[in-house]
Amino acid sequence: MATLIHTLADHSDDINYCAFSSSCLATCSLDKTIRVYSLNNFTELPYSPLKGHTYAVHCCCFSPSGHILASCSTDGTTMIWDTQDGRMLAVLEQPSSSPVRVCRFSPDSTYLVSGAADGSVVLWNVQSLKLYRSGNVKDGSLVACAFSPNGNFFVTGSSCGDLTIWDDKMKCLCNEKAHDLGVTCCDISSQPVSAGGEHGFRYFQMASCGQDNQIKLWLILCADFLGVELKYKCTLNGHSAPVLACAFSHDGQMLVSGSVDKCVIIYETSTGHTLHTLSQHTRYVTTCAFAPDTPLLATGSMDKTVNIWQFDLKQPCAGNIVGNASKVAVDDWSEDDVSAWLCAQDLADFVGLFKMNNIDGKELLNLTKESLIDELKIESLGLRRKVLQKIEELRMKTISVPITIPDEFLCPITREPMKDPVIAADGYSYEKEAIENWINSKRRSSPMTNLPLPSPMLIPNRTLKMAISRWLETQQKHV
Structure with missing residues (x-):
């Protein structure tokens, strides 16, 4: 663990x-x-x-x-x-x-x-x-x-x-x-x-x-x-x-x-x-x-x-189950997935108690301070707080699943989606403002290869800009 x-x-x-x-x-x-x-x-x-x-x-x-x-x-x-x-x-x-x-x-x-x-x-x-x-x-x-x-x-x-x-x-x-x-x-x-x-x-x-x-x-x-x-x-x-x-x-x-x-x-x-x-x-x-x-x-x-x-x-005890459980929606977790999660959160002492009460992913997200006291009989205030804190962190992760942005849409310098992509002399595309700041700070090497940039010239990458716009429109339709 x-x-x-x-x-x-x-x-x-x-x-x-x-x-x-x-x-x-x-x-x-x-x-x-x-x-x-x-x-x-x-x-x-x-x-x-x-x-x-x-x-x-x-x-x-x-x-x-x-x-x-x-x-x-x-x-x-x-x-x-x-x-x-x-x-x-x-x-x-x-x-x-x-x-x-x-x-x-x-x-x-x-x-x-x-x-x-x-x-x-x-x-x-x-x-x-x-x-x-x-x-x-x-x-x-x-x-x-x-x-x-x-x-x-x-x-x-x-x-x-x-x-x-x-x-x-x-x-x-x-x-x-x-x-x-x-x-x-x-x-x-x-x-x-x-x-x-x-x-x-x-x-x-x-x-x-x-x-x-x-x-x-x-x-x-x-x-x-x-x-x-x-x-x-x-x-x-x-x-x-x-x-x-x-x-x-x-x-x-x-x-x-x-x-x-x-x-x-x-x-x-x-x-x-x-x-x-x-x-x-x-x-x-x-x-x-x-x-x-x-x-x-x-x-x-x-x-x-x-x-x-x-x-x-x-x-x-976390083993392969932790890796598998992390790829499954918490609502769909089995009792074994919950056990693996407890181990990963340094709460392995509660595995037996949670299994005895048949707590799966859905039950886990619905646990409250009252249910920990009345149903699971966890008397220690410190332990209850720790369990509730971990559950709250889990709830926050399940509220919205982050969208995986294609890596080629991210500026290599800022690691944010590009709004105005340009092609630098090293052949890579960057957010215009980011690469201009890079060059203006007298860094004459490529952010990607560290080799010298033969020219400060930047060319608008209109194809990439259109591709990012289309992708963003598609994501908005799915929201």
Whole structure:
């Protein structure tokens, strides 16, 4: 069971990434800052926020020891910070000055990888803070990266959909077309799987996700005499829109994903079954991360918040039923759906009582303070209030079902339906006022690709404007 225990709302813009160390949580945002919190009580550390980047911060990561923190940005730099006092230790400039989209430490802290929008990959020596090796992916922007647990290789994902495996000398070991519309994230489980035998086969589990709405599981075969081979295992379904983030739990038994559909899904990796579906974020879920030493999960979103979840591994009662129940109108919930909902709301102690009174979805929505006292005999005022509060939240969700607006009708900057769409020099359509403000603020890079805009010219997209108008008229007829 996953319980929401805390919400961080200190950033003033979209959350792009979050990362755990054994004692801290770091978050970064479009607001150009990195914030660092203690895991003891989720209070912000005295030196937070970290300021230094001049544009959006796309990614942050702790070294394995947790002593240093790396962050990378549209400004073309990767910055190294001391987590004891927040001092900036170094500014590593991408050789091409291209916006840096992802950064990762190797498991032994020897190297730091930074990947950029122009496809460049740089391997930095952490000790000397000097460039060690560099390379380029074949096509597209580099948007994802993950190290193997033994540090012998790392994987990068690109916006053209490729997964590439590199050794620590920046030699390309393997390249695979993984997602038709582009990779968005990848992660390798920290728990290798050994196949034994005299040849010493070892498998590493990897997950990748993309703009095609899919999460794919892979096996990376490492054999002493065969080198490295990437094998497709299966596809995990559940999301109805592009999947922006994925991460394994420390023991490798769970995989979490976040999506444009605003949902977070937690899978059991051995079976592919959905364990939990979390839908508290109100906009795209852009990042998710498990803590290494505690049963905590962090999820970040374009709604400017980071949610902290705690797992009760002894009570997996929500299971698939929670995911299924969330897709069914509450009025049509069965008694089992109500039981799953109780578990998800940290009210598992009431499952037996509600089942004994045959409470289904319709009965649940009709419960009152009086019925909780007189019929269900819930004597505790605090518990009654908690139950009523959760039911009221459920009622509010059932009053009006939000209309799913086609993603192509939303401005990539404001994430609101466009009224006056225009086509920019990068080929993407934006709300005219939003892209004009973007350009006038001296940001000469594309909001979608982070590559330089060759021209500030904007062309009215009349076809898209007509399509949005027709769609809005259709929705009004159904109201």
